[in-house]
Amino acid sequence: MNSDLQQRLVQLLESERKQLLQYACYRTGVMQDAEDAVQDAVTKILHLEGPIANLRGYFYQTVAHACIDIVRQRQRQQTEGIEIMQLWHREQHDEFSQEFRRINEMLSQIPEEQSEVIRLRFYADKSFADIAEMLDLPLATVKSRFLYGMSKMKKSLTPKIN
Amino acid sequence: MNCNEFKNQLADLFDQEISAKTWAEMKEHMATCPDCRAEYEALKEVADDLLPKHSPVQEKQIEKTPVEAPQIDLRPRRRWMNIAASVALFAVGLVLGSNHFFSESAQAAASPFSFEQAIQSVRNVGSYLLQLQVRTLPDENYAHFDPHADFMDVTMQKQTLNDHDYWRVEKKEGRTIVCDSREQYMWVPGKMYLKGGPQANFLENFTLFLEPTRLLNMQQMALQLHKDIQSTTQVTDSTITVTTSFEVDGTELSAIFNNTSSTKVVTIQNTCSMPDGLLRSLHVWIDWHGEKVEIIRSRDIQYNVAIDRDSLLLLPAEADWIDLTQGIAPLKDDMRLALLSQETPVNAAQRILQALISGQTDEATEALHYYKDVLPTLVKMFEGCKVSDFTVRREKSYAGVFVFYTLTHPDGKTETCHVALRNDNQQHLWLLDGGI
Structure with missing residues (x-):
């Protein structure tokens, strides 16, 4: 196991603990699944061979993929009627879960590349410069994806507001 | 516009x-x-x-695991069980602060002390008073320790209200730093009065002592990452004392002890009261040329004490503050601007230090803007010295960079020092921001 990578990863986790969990929470909707996703991402990264230049960007990306896998697996289990998911249903009535569903619905209206910038900005608390570095994109592209996404959501909100 | x-x-x-x-x-x-x-x-x-209005992260932090534990076992938690023995599990477990990771560890279950419990105990305190004795000098910055100096009193007070932190760190009749949750003020009576923004980081890594969670977290991390670490536990009816001894490299302490270059091993003794698990006493020793020297010891640690906000934020009257958030006047010499704006932090640090060593401070007028009142003192301090071995370190908590270097005194003695530089100004010029 690469001890330098392990050390960098632990430092990253320590400094970004809250942002990472919040980011993962607003992807999965469940705190414990968010923790699972972060762990999955760590395990995957620690078993990689070769250097990782942009560890933070790669890490968030891996967490995002892990969240998607977890949500898919959960949906599959739900359709299979696994009793254990009753517990998950019970968690769905708290304020966070309701908020999560509302936000997820809003973000599902826009392309993933735009919603990802918005998630990183609002839930991982990253600046646009950070996001540009993490996603390896020009700063202007990050800002325009943010504005396009926000504008599209604004348009879809307008009829409801009126 | x-x-x-x-x-x-x-x-x-x-x-x-x-x-x-x-x-x-x-x-x-x-x-x-x-x-x-x-x-x-x-x-x-x-x-x-x-924008999130309900934070699941915070809610999770204050949840009690014993109640939750049976529920967790019912959930389809599958993947990380496969790697239970790996370092990865520990690394994540300690950072996420998830108690159930530790409840599955025989090592943690056998220990009467858990850093996790100590961290949880101090996490939500509203106010905090720490009276320390530190081997340092009254006017020096807080990252400076001197194993030969006498102990001097340092008082740290912190109040947290609605997620805003108000704090005061004061060396007796010496350097004092106050944060009113937005601005930070640092002064040495009669010598220096600086005002900075939220990112000023005047306290540098000494901030570890202002946030006991970080101090405990750092030790916990060191324990998990280094198998050969020495740790002893002593238990009495009302206290648990844990002493850890570890290499500072790779921990947050490495930045604190950068001026004591021979320091490789640090020993920290934490005493927590039972059953509340609150940190009540702290001692820090460093390995100094083969000798163990105590450099920090607590006299008193109190939690949730009444702190008068006015006294906490009291600033010296009639101080002439240099406002670091104002920046410097734009440089109009195009050739010099082109030259300076292409500098790396190491280039800038070399130029600034050479200017101080040679006494030709005109070579670094812009970079020394915040130090213009103390230039003669700095020039005298660096007279006859040499600098070498420059390396750069960045930290998330600081908007600039730290450049470490070896300072060779005229008598041949060497020490590792650092300067803090930042270029978040209009023309991206590197300015000296601290450490000197």
Whole structure:
């Protein structure tokens, strides 16, 4: 196991603990699944061979993929009627879960590349410069994806507001 | 600013890094242009809808594991069981602060002390008073320790209210730093009065002692990452004392002890009261040329004490503050600007230190802007010295960079020192910001 990578990863986790969990929470909707996703991402990264230049960007990306896998697996289990998911249903009535569903619905209206910038900005608390570095994109592209996404959501909100 | 310029910069209004100047210009434009204002307000409404109002992270932190544990076992938790023995599990477990990771560890279950419990105990305290004795000098910065100096009193007080931190760190009759949750003020009576923004980081890594959670976390991390670490536990009826001894490299302490170059091993003794698990006493020793020297010891640690906000934030009267947030006047010499704006932090540090060593401070007028009042002292301090072995370190908590270097004194003695440089100004010039 690469001890330098392990050390960098632990430092990253320590400094970004809250942002990472919040980011993962607003992807999965469940705190414990968010923790699972972060762990999955760590395990995957620690078993990689070769250097990782942009560890933070790669890490968030891996967490995002892990969240998607977890949500898919959960949906599959739900359709299979696994009793254990009753517990998950019970968690769905708290304020966070309701908020999560509302936000997820809003973000599902826009392309993933735009919603990802918005998630990183609002839930991982990253600046646009950070996001540009993490996603390896020009700063202007990050800002325009943010504005396009926000504008599209604004348009879809307008009829409801009126 | 016209409408096109406003639209080009509209996203900046939703960034966490917008300059005060841009913000003022955009606000001014919105005051006169209803269309642009409406566009911003519509997007802000979307942003308000998206911003989290319920934090699952915070809710999780205050949950009690014993109640939750059986539920966790029922859930389809599958993947990380496969790697239970790996370091990865520990690494994540300690960082996430998830107690159930530790409940599955025989090593943790056998120990009468858990850093996790100690961290949880101090996490939600509203106020904190720490009286330390530190081997340092009254006017020096807080990252400076001197194993030969006598102990001097350092008082640290912190109050947290609605997620805002107010604190005061004071060396008796010496360097004092006050944070009113936004601005930071640092002064040495009669010598220096600096005012900085939220990122000023005047306290440098000594901030570890202002946040006991970080101090405990750091030891916990060291324990998990280094198998050969020495740790002893002593238990009495009312206290548990844990002493850890570890190499500072790779921990947050390495930045604190950078001026004591021979320091490789640090020993920290933490005493917690039972059953509340609160940290009550702290001692720190460093390995100094083969000798174990105590350099920090606590006299008193109190939690949730009544702290008078006015006294906490009291500033010296009639101080002439140098405002670091104001920046310097733009450099008009194009050739010099072209030269300086291409400098790396190491180039800049070399130039600044050479200017001080040679006494030709004109070579670094811009970079020494905040130190212009103390230049003769600095020149005298560096007279006859040599500098070498420059390395750069960046830390997330600081907007600039730290450049470490070896300082060779005229008598041949060497020590590792650092300067803090930042270039978040209009022309991206590297300015000396601390450490000297």
